[in-house]
Amino acid sequence: MAYIPFIVVVWILMVGLYGIVTSRDLIHLIICLIVVQSSTYVLLLGVGYVTGAVAPYFYDVPVHTPAVDPVVQALALTDVVVEAAVTALLLAFAIQAHKRFGTLDPHELASLKG
Amino acid sequence: MTQAQRRLAFLLGSAGLAAFYLWGLFGLPGFGNYPGPYGFIINRIAVGQTDATGVVSTVNFEYRGFDTVGEEFILFAAAAGVATVLRRLRGEQERPAVDEAADRQVPPTSSAIRMIALLFTGPVVVMGWWLASHAQTNPSGGFQGGVILATAFVLIYLSGEFVVFKRISPVDVTDVVEAVGAGGFAAVGVSAVAMGLPYLSNFLPLGSVPGAVSSSGTIALISFFVGLEVAAAFILIIGELLEQTLLIRQGGQ
Amino acid sequence: MIAAVSTPYTVPVAMMDILQVTILILVAAGATAVVLIRERVRQVLVLSVYGVLLAVLFLAFQAPDVTLSELTVGAVALPVVLLLTLAKIKKREE
Numbered sequence: 001m002a003y004i005p006f007i008v009v010v011w012i013l014m015v016g017l018y019g020i021v022t023s024r025d026l027i028h029l030i031i032c033l034i035v036v037q038s039s040t041y042v043l044l045l046g047v048g049y050v051t052g053a054v055a056p057y058f059y060d061v062p063v064h065t066p067a068v069d070p071v072v073q074a075l076a077l078t079d080v081v082v083e084a085a086v087t088a089l090l091l092a093f094a095i096q097a098h099k100r101f102g103t104l105d106p107h108e109l110a111s112l113k114g
Numbered sequence: 115m116t117q118a119q120r121r122l123a124f125l126l127g128s129a130g131l132a133a134f135y136l137w138g139l140f141g142l143p144g145f146g147n148y149p150g151p152y153g154f155i156i157n158r159i160a161v162g163q164t165d166a167t168g169v170v171s172t173v174n175f176e177y178r179g180f181d182t183v184g185e186e187f188i189l190f191a192a193a194a195g196v197a198t199v200l201r202r203l204r205g206e207q208e209r210p211a212v213d214e215a216a217d218r219q220v221p222p223t224s225s226a227i228r229m230i231a232l233l234f235t236g237p238v239v240v241m242g243w244w245l246a247s248h249a250q251t252n253p254s255g256g257f258q259g260g261v262i263l264a265t266a267f268v269l270i271y272l273s274g275e276f277v278v279f280k281r282i283s284p285v286d287v288t289d290v291v292e293a294v295g296a297g298g299f300a301a302v303g304v305s306a307v308a309m310g311l312p313y314l315s316n317f318l319p320l321g322s323v324p325g326a327v328s329s330s331g332t333i334a335l336i337s338f339f340v341g342l343e344v345a346a347a348f349i350l351i352i353g354e355l356l357e358q359t360l361l362i363r364q365g366g367q
Numbered sequence: 368m369i370a371a372v373s374t375p376y377t378v379p380v381a382m383m384d385i386l387q388v389t390i391l392i393l394v395a396a397g398a399t400a401v402v403l404i405r406e407r408v409r410q411v412l413v414l415s416v417y418g419v420l421l422a423v424l425f426l427a428f429q430a431p432d433v434t435l436s437e438l439t440v441g442a443v444a445l446p447v448v449l450l451l452t453l454a455k456i457k458k459r460e461e
Contacts, residue, residue: 001384002144008391010135012398014128019402021124022117027407027453031414034445035398038421041437042394045428048153051146052380055429056157056169059251061374063161067169069153070160073430074173078185080436081257081344084445085192088351091452092199095358098456099203170432245435253431261439268447348444355451359458 005046012039026094026104030087037083041076048072164316166250166330174255175336179314183299186340190296193347200358209361223273231273238266246341250330256337260344267349276360283353288346295343302332302339383427390424397421411449418442 012035019032048069056067098104115123143149156177160169164176174182202208245252246259271279303314311317318331377383397417404410418441425434 006139050148059167068429070169073170076433084440089192089195092196258435359455
């Protein structure tokens with residue numbers, strides 16, 4: 001139990017990388033990149049968890065209740081929203097690449113010149 | 115290199131990477147045995163120091179506020195990048211956003227979609243606003259509230275036409291709102307400097323009751339600005355993609 | 368700190384363990400499904416379901432803020448952007 005989340009993190013990373021390496025379509029590649037990013041969120045939250053503790057919100061629990069680590073939650077929270085915008089930028093590049101080269105296959109894109 | 119060779123090379127490389135990664139992760143203290151002092155320290159002192167009961171938001175906007183300024187400007191740059199990359203290139207033409215064959219028989223949007231979208235738009239806007247302005251008390255904050263506000267505009271597009279979406283969120287107004295959001299955050303920090311304190315210190319009076327809406331000084335203000343900026347950035351991105359799909363055509367100059 | 372604190376929001380530690388392991392296995396399966404599907408629109412919809420699964424996982428890790436973010440972004444905003452891109456590409460290909 002102590003290391004199951006970390007095994008899942010490594011599995012998600014490897015599966016996402018496999019998708020990126022063997023992809024024949026730029027959109028499929030970008031979606032596999034999203035999966036790779038999600039493995040880091042699971043890792044961040046897994047590092048900060050305290051067994052038997054509550055969420056770090058003290059509105060109706062007393063202040064000295066044991067709570068999980070709030071720093072990694074703050075990191076993961078802004079991470080999720082910002083990566084979505086960066087993914088939108090990647091998709092805009094994919095649209096323009098499709099316009100210019102007529103294909104979305106990464107192998108063919110690599111061999112076209114100019 | 116053929117596809118099979120590429121796959122074999124990847125499997126060998128990834129086995130090595132997975133082995134090293136797992137070896138590193140097994141050196142951690144384990145899931146649930148969090149050792150480090152910072153989480154416990156912040157949980158203990160945050161409510162007393164800032165009068166805010168949502169500790170994650172205090173970390174985001176107060177203890178680690180400088181990093182959040184950086185991340186917000188990443189969002190700003192990404193929205194500007196999308197607007198730049200999806201511009202009208204030479205060799206394309208942009209049609210105006212009016213209906214050209216206005217008397218053709220258009221199958222109307224399904225009534226179910228229209229009813230649900232119109233029913234939900236109001237509550238979604240209210241919920242996004244509520245989330246963006248209550249960062250200090252609940253699990254909420256500028257980032258989540260902003261995305262939910264942008265979703266309300268997508269609902270309007272789904273229930274009507276693209277023309278309606280354009281009329282409700284013109285690019286000029288959305289640009290100004292985004293700039294106000296991003297600049298407001300930086301301005302709050304600069305006004306702390308103008309008072310002689312370090313950048314982004316909490317200089318507004320903390321409320322009397324921890325967890326009230328008007329407590330926690332600059333955290334609520336910053337969260338409001340962040341909500342504006344995130345909503346405007348996502349509306350810009352979606353608007354640019356819609357324009358690219360519906361308006362820009364080949365040919366012409 | 369092994370016993371769960373007794374607030375209205377916590378369950379016994381054993382139940383929490385079982386819940387977390389179940390959701391972790393579902394998330395791993397979801398990630399595999401997202402990668403192995405090759406048709407475009409279907410993959411976007413499976414990505415949306417994966418976003419909801421991740422949100423439930425973050426909730427089981429006692430992180431409601433990250434749950435909200437992942438729900439709105441991963442299940443709504445990101446598939447909208449992806450589907451608009453797919454519409455543009457399909458329009459050019461026909």
